[in-house]
Amino acid sequence: MSPYQLVFGKSCHLPVEMEHSSYWAVRQLNMDFTKADKERILHLNLLDEFRNEAYANSSIYKARMKAHHDKMIERREFYLRDAVLLFNHKLRFFPGNLKSKWSGPFTIKEVMSNGTIELFGPDGSTFKANGQNLKKFYTREQHDEVFVVGLIE
Helix, strand or coil: CCHHHHHHCCCCCCHHHHHHHHHHHHHHCCCCHHHHHHHHHHHHHHHHHHHHHHHHHHHHHHHHHHHHHHHHCCCCCCCCCCEEEEECHHHHHCCCCCCCCEEEEEEEEEECCCCEEEEECCCCCEEEEEHHHEEECCCHHHHHHHHHHHHHC
C-alpha cells in the first residue's frame, strides 16, 4: 500500500497513470484512432440527445405547473358598495402575534380600470388603495349563506 492510501483510504491517481489508462483504452480499440473518434462522436451525440430531451421535459413540467398554479388563483372582483378589508403592511414592524393585519371594513366607492379602488372609511373619509391589498368582508349571515350555497352546488 502507498503512504497516500494509508492516510486517505483511497488510491492516488497520478497523471502518468491517467495517461496509461487512456493508452489502454485506445489499445482496446485496436489502436484504431478513427474508430475511437467515431465512438467519441457517438457519445457526444447521445449526450446532446439527452440534453435536448431533458430540456423538452423541463418545459413540459413548467407548462403543467403554470397551468396548475393559474387554476388555483382566486379571481378578485370588486363591485360598488361591497364591504372589504384592507391589508395594513405597516403592522409587521410591531411585535405581537395576535394583532390583525387587516383593517376595516371599508365600503367601495369606485372601481378603476387599473386596479385602484376608492374606499369610504368608517368616519366618512375617502381614500384610494391597491386592489391587491383588499379582500371581501363577509358578515356572519353572508358567510353562512355562501357556505350553504357551496354545499348545494
